[in-house]
Amino acid sequence: MRKSTVVLIGLGRIASSLEKDPYRNKPCTHAGVLFSGWGKKNFQFIGGIEPNADKRDSFSKQWKLSPELLHEDWEDWKKFKQIPDLAIISSPSESHYRNALDCIEFGIQNLLIEKPVCETFVQAKDLDKFARKKGVRIWVNHERRYHPKYAWAKSVIESGKYGEVRTIRASVLTSALAPGRAYKGRTGPLFHDGTHAVDLIYWLLGKPDRVRSSLTRRKGIPVEDRAVAFLEYKSGPIVFLEAGGARDYFQFEMDIMTEKARILLSNDGMKLFESRPSRIYKGFNSLTEVSFPEKSFLGSNPFENLYSSIRKVLTGKSESMTGDISENLNIMELLHRIKTKAEIQTVSEI
Structure with missing residues (x-):
């Protein structure tokens, strides 16, 4: 061929x-x-x-x-x-x-x-x-989307094994002190880096029913230092999103909490916790870390x-x-909603 x-x-x-x-x-x-x-x-x-x-x-x-x-x-x-x-x-x-x-x-x-x-x-x-x-x-x-563990997380959520998604905390944290491309162009950290988190949110949950957000900017700088959003779904899930954040480090993390489990996906590694009978509270269940599945339908x-x-x-x-491109139109629309609906705070320094 x-x-x-x-x-x-x-x-x-x-x-x-x-x-x-x-x-x-x-x-x-x-x-x-x-x-x-x-x-x-x-x-x-x-x-x-x-x-x-x-x-x-x-x-x-x-x-x-x-x-x-x-x-x-x-x-x-x-x-x-x-x-x-x-x-x-x-x-x-x-x-x-x-x-x-x-x-x-x-x-x-x-x-x-x-x-x-x-x-x-x-x-x-x-x-x-x-x-x-x-x-x-x-x-x-x-x-x-092509990482085997992110793909596994999507498949196990869709299977219903761990019940419905309740909360997702998504963070893409960067530094305005050593900013890279996100702060040099016109996109800012929300569109430049936060797009990865928004893509995964849409991939897992679809379009939110309600968006509330805020942006923090420095005087004279056209893009945000920090974008924060709260996304709500009528079906139940809520999502907290932060992009930028003026941190002195880079961190990507998706913390997904379902009825029966917690799936932590990040650049620092992947962790899986399941609801098991608690060893510290009699009659309660606690989250217990278990081995993350190694097998996937994708390569490594x-x-x-x-x-x-x-x-x-x-x-x-x-x-x-x-x-x-059709999926990305939905992602771009969600990014657009977060940016245009935001309350904007301007500060003299970060």
Whole structure:
């Protein structure tokens, strides 16, 4: 079976350089998958687009590629390059919308876009409309959907084994003191990082019936330092969400409490607690930690699982996959509701 041809747009952090992080489970970038043993058997990298010359140079050295494969912009590419089967948009958030439109106008039929799919809900709606008109498939990389333990949590919740979800505490905590991309662009930590938590909330529970929220901003800074939201569902669950938070650390955590269990999913590890007869209170049940299931219908690496799903669609082995543009419209709408309904507090410093 022939390989799926790929162009990579944006050759920076999530595209490539994070692969140099010695602590991360590999592959952890788009290039890391494409140039892995499995990736080379299924995908053919035919070029990259990156306006920053230093990033192009670093990318070509890291993956031992000819500099001729890497281009400054679309006009340079269009002069002599073929239309790939798949375009991966891993450029900064503010360029996702324009890059996606360029890909579609060029005739590319399949796009994988880094989160958030666009800067705003309005842009996302416009992109979806244009893609539908042209018959283009778009997926968005919220890679935790492809993590085996997050996928297990979704399946066990849907099975009803532990009863109904009662409460979720979701936190994506970052530092405005050492902020990274979230505070440099126009998206802010809610859209840039909080999108992962909102994606999982929607994936597990769907659209909330009521949203209350607040934002904290510093004077002269267009994006929030902290976003807090309280989401309510008529079916019963409530969700507490915090993004940003002005912490001197990074922390992602989903603390899911059901009628009979607690499922803790975080970057620091996964824990599972079940309701068992208490050893400290006679006649009561307490939460007792048990072993987290090791088996899953997915492989161990989220990035590989994502690309495996894409490959199945491209080769006709599957008709659809999780995380497409229609789902992301709902996620962007929820982010939009949190932001636009928020009470805003402006402070002089954090």
